[in-house]
Amino acid sequence: MTRNPVERALMTRGIDSALARKLREEKWTLAKLRMQRPEKLLELGLSESVVPKILGKGRPPIPTDLLIKTLYDNRWLCCVCRDAERPVVVHHIKSWAESRDHSPANLAVLCSIHHGEAHSTHALELTLTADRLKAMKGAWEQSVSRDDQLAIFKSTQLMSCQWWYFNHLRVFEIAEHVGVEITQLKGFQGALSNGACDGEGYLCPTEGLLYVGQARSLSLYRFMSSMLKAAIGHAFVRNISDELDRGTLDILVTPGDLVFVQGSYHFTDIPDGSGADMVRGRRSVNKVEITFVFDRNEGTSGSARTEWLLGVRSLGCLLRANKLERDIKGILHIEATVLAIRSAHEELKTRMYEIGLYRSGLIGHEVEDEEWDDSEPDDDE
Numbered sequence: 001m002t003r004n005p006v007e008r009a010l011m012t013r014g015i016d017s018a019l020a021r022k023l024r025e026e027k028w029t030l031a032k033l034r035m036q037r038p039e040k041l042l043e044l045g046l047s048e049s050v051v052p053k054i055l056g057k058g059r060p061p062i063p064t065d066l067l068i069k070t071l072y073d074n075r076w077l078c079c080v081c082r083d084a085e086r087p088v089v090v091h092h093i094k095s096w097a098e099s100r101d102h103s104p105a106n107l108a109v110l111c112s113i114h115h116g117e118a119h120s121t122h123a124l125e126l127t128l129t130a131d132r133l134k135a136m137k138g139a140w141e142q143s144v145s146r147d148d149q150l151a152i153f154k155s156t157q158l159m160s161c162q163w164w165y166f167n168h169l170r171v172f173e174i175a176e177h178v179g180v181e182i183t184q185l186k187g188f189q190g191a192l193s194n195g196a197c198d199g200e201g202y203l204c205p206t207e208g209l210l211y212v213g214q215a216r217s218l219s220l221y222r223f224m225s226s227m228l229k230a231a232i233g234h235a236f237v238r239n240i241s242d243e244l245d246r247g248t249l250d251i252l253v254t255p256g257d258l259v260f261v262q263g264s265y266h267f268t269d270i271p272d273g274s275g276a277d278m279v280r281g282r283r284s285v286n287k288v289e290i291t292f293v294f295d296r297n298e299g300t301s302g303s304a305r306t307e308w309l310l311g312v313r314s315l316g317c318l319l320r321a322n323k324l325e326r327d328i329k330g331i332l333h334i335e336a337t338v339l340a341i342r343s344a345h346e347e348l349k350t351r352m353y354e355i356g357l358y359r360s361g362l363i364g365h366e367v368e369d370e371e372w373d374d375s376e377p378d379d380d381e
């Protein structure tokens, strides 16, 4: 996702991602482009349909938050060809003139080639009709969200990667809520026969610890992994590991959302004298701070409790966002409930790279203040 507001502002006016980036690199801003004559804009590579949108005579710009949502939900890829090499443009499925509709349901991400096809007719027939586009966009967005979930679980099937913590109570609640048959889950019989849970699947702690004894620990681990998988199999989980930018995050995440965040976490103890081993987890990056509290005694092994959930660690956390708040310094605070914590895995990053999240090349690029021109008022039509 481009963090650059100049590029976003240009894309809200129908400019494709590659041209938006080129213009920004050449120090153009929306304000500067607006002071040019139409001929100059054409010379810069803007198309005839885009020029009036820049000069304020065409359709109003797509609201930035809707642009960001649409681009994110499609991972910056054309929903027709999904080719990461091609620049993309945000297209109105039903034309603005006809629909006056900027809602995400009416927006599709298309590469320049398929954008052309959506606007041209072959033998008097539109190949990419609104209905076809809608179906392709729907299918792609669905497979993107499924991919996020697969990625979260796939790497935990490798020995090098495992869950260090489950929030047993919350995972259990979610699983029940979405209708998972707890006693039919893989691992239930084992957990039951090893005394880790009762006949209904409720957990039985031993002196505060859940994972004690090898047979009990292994069977409970297996039971909980399959419960977590079943529980979130019904939910929509966003992997926002690479989206921790306060400018886009409060648009992408609303309270109640499930998100997966991989990166460096800092754990500090909270003494409370109750016998629980309460810990605060914190991840802080790009003026975004995510915090949650959990009981280390629920860690899935001795090494989880004495090694992995201490100090500073690179991990992946599955979280439910409870509250998003921006303080006076502009830092976005997200209070979350942690559902599960696992070791970090490179594969996730590689996959994100492959699907093109890094294609903008702007990850890590800090925006200069003078580049912000997002907020300038739009000209009336």
Ligand SMILES: [Zn+2]
Pocket: 078, 079, 080, 081, 082, 083, 086, 110, 111, 112, 113, 114, 115
């Ligand atoms: Zn395409």
